[in-house]
Amino acid sequence: MEPILYDYFRSSAAFRVRIALRLKGVDYAAREVHLLRDGGEQHGDAYRSVSPAELVPAYDDGTGPITQSLAILEYLEETRPLPPLLPATPRERAFVRSVALSVACDIHPLCNLRVQQQLGAAFGASEDARVAWLRHWIALGLRAVEAMLAGHPRSSPFAHGDLPTMADLCIVPQVTNALRFGCDLTFVPLITALYEHAMSLPAFALSAPDACAPSL
Numbered sequence: 001m002e003p004i005l006y007d008y009f010r011s012s013a014a015f016r017v018r019i020a021l022r023l024k025g026v027d028y029a030a031r032e033v034h035l036l037r038d039g040g041e042q043h044g045d046a047y048r049s050v051s052p053a054e055l056v057p058a059y060d061d062g063t064g065p066i067t068q069s070l071a072i073l074e075y076l077e078e079t080r081p082l083p084p085l086l087p088a089t090p091r092e093r094a095f096v097r098s099v100a101l102s103v104a105c106d107i108h109p110l111c112n113l114r115v116q117q118q119l120g121a122a123f124g125a126s127e128d129a130r131v132a133w134l135r136h137w138i139a140l141g142l143r144a145v146e147a148m149l150a151g152h153p154r155s156s157p158f159a160h161g162d163l164p165t166m167a168d169l170c171i172v173p174q175v176t177n178a179l180r181f182g183c184d185l186t187f188v189p190l191i192t193a194l195y196e197h198a199m200s201l202p203a204f205a206l207s208a209p210d211a212c213a214p215s216l
């Protein structure tokens, strides 16, 4: 069966997987789960049977749905090893994973849609307050990632040398979100250069929200 990606164009977690699928040349069918329509299609019974956590992405190649973008990336890496998204040695892989997890575990969850909705519903946070929240956590997290890159001998043009890895697949969507929310990125020059380089490549540019927005 043709693999299915349960997807939403603005989802940065799904963006990670879209890049991986393009880099690895996997043809797939995107199935939109609209995170805002009708109160959020992720909360409907149909999608809950795919993702009990009610989050995108999910990926199903016929073996049953896999949730969590990093688990999907690892699965793709094991089942479709070329081109690799992890480097050759355990120490290098640890670096790549630590950068990827810094984005996926330390920044992204604080900025998720349901967190923003709860800030408004339970604490009366205004739109401005929610944007300030997002900018705060994104800046804090990206500052850490910038320092990790600065301490790494091969952090150009990608986080680990000449080829994209899971680290870049997490950084680039996070920067896309940061730009969307008007974050000042002048204090993270390595990340900014990495983003610009990555987005000059089709696998990244064609997976970005602007390129994947559903046509009206």
Ligand SMILES: N[C@@H](CCC(=O)N[C@@H](CS)C(=O)NCC(=O)O)C(=O)O
Pocket: 010, 011, 012, 013, 014, 035, 040, 042, 054, 055, 056, 057, 067, 068, 069, 070, 104, 112, 113, 114, 115
């Ligand atoms: N850790 C999960 C995070 C998934 C996630 O939070 N997805 C967001 C979109 S980027 C979502 O579905 N949000 C829906 C909501 O907050 O209701 C992963 O990496 O896949």
